[in-house]
Amino acid sequence: xxxxxxxxxxxxxxxxxxxxxxxxxxxxxxxxxxxxxxxxxxxxxxxxxxxxxxxxxxxxxxxxxxxxxxxxxxxxxxxxxxxxxxxxxxxxxxxxxxxxxxxxxxxxxxxxxxxxxxxxxxxxxxxxxxxxxxxxxxxxxxxxxxxxxxxxxxxxxxxxx
Numbered sequence: 001x002x003x004x005x006x007x008x009x010x011x012x013x014x015x016x017x018x019x020x021x022x023x024x025x026x027x028x029x030x031x032x033x034x035x036x037x038x039x040x041x042x043x044x045x046x047x048x049x050x051x052x053x054x055x056x057x058x059x060x061x062x063x064x065x066x067x068x069x070x071x072x073x074x075x076x077x078x079x080x081x082x083x084x085x086x087x088x089x090x091x092x093x094x095x096x097x098x099x100x101x102x103x104x105x106x107x108x109x110x111x112x113x114x115x116x117x118x119x120x121x122x123x124x125x126x127x128x129x130x131x132x133x134x135x136x137x138x139x140x141x142x143x144x145x146x147x148x149x150x151x152x153x154x155x156x157x158x159x160x161x
Contacts, residue, residue, distance in 0.1 A: 006042065008067055009049040016053040028052075031111065038107040047076045047104045054081055076100035 013032050020028035035048040046069070053059055054077055061074050079094050079101035086094075095101050 005068055005070075005073075006046055006049070009046045009069075012059060012067075013049050013053050016059065035104065035107045035111055038110070039103055041100070041103070043070075043073055043076065043100050044103045044107075046073055047080065047100050048107060050077060051080050051104055051108065072100065076104065080105055 010029075010033075013029050017028040017032070022028050022031055032049045032052060035051070036045040039045050039048055050059075050064070050073075054061075054064075061078065064074055064077070065071075076098050079098035082091055095105050
């Protein structure tokens with residue numbers, strides 16, 4: 001994969017997440033970079049960088065195609081994005097069918113279910129973390145996520161980011 005596709009993805013993400021912060025007050029784009037760092041393959045890293053950009057409505061698939069992103073990356077982004085008209089089971093099955101989307105979603109769920117990212121977690125945070133862990137278990141039920149995510153990634157590593 002060309003390095004400028006990764007750089008283009010970062011430029012898009014930085015622009016889309018400009019002035020947005022996470023629960024700790026860190027730039028929101030750091031989340032995308034952290035997810036990207038958990039993954040091995042270049043296409044997974046690019047999808048990780050862009051996965052929240054599309055959901056926020058800042059870019060569409062045709063624009064990504066014009067900017068040089070492959071069909072493989074666009075298909076993975078389409079697979080990872082929740083659609084309002086589909087059931088949870090259909091969403092999980094759609095992610096499972098796309099190897100890149102699967103790896104990125106597992107990394108995203110691992111990241112977001114880590115309560116160390118929240119300064120003072122409350123009841124709703126614990127509940128949300130349990131829900132994310134359940135979804136991760138649903139996704140992992142037939143595929144081994146550990147072979148897709150870097151073996152050096154742990155909940156401890158994530159909370160240090």
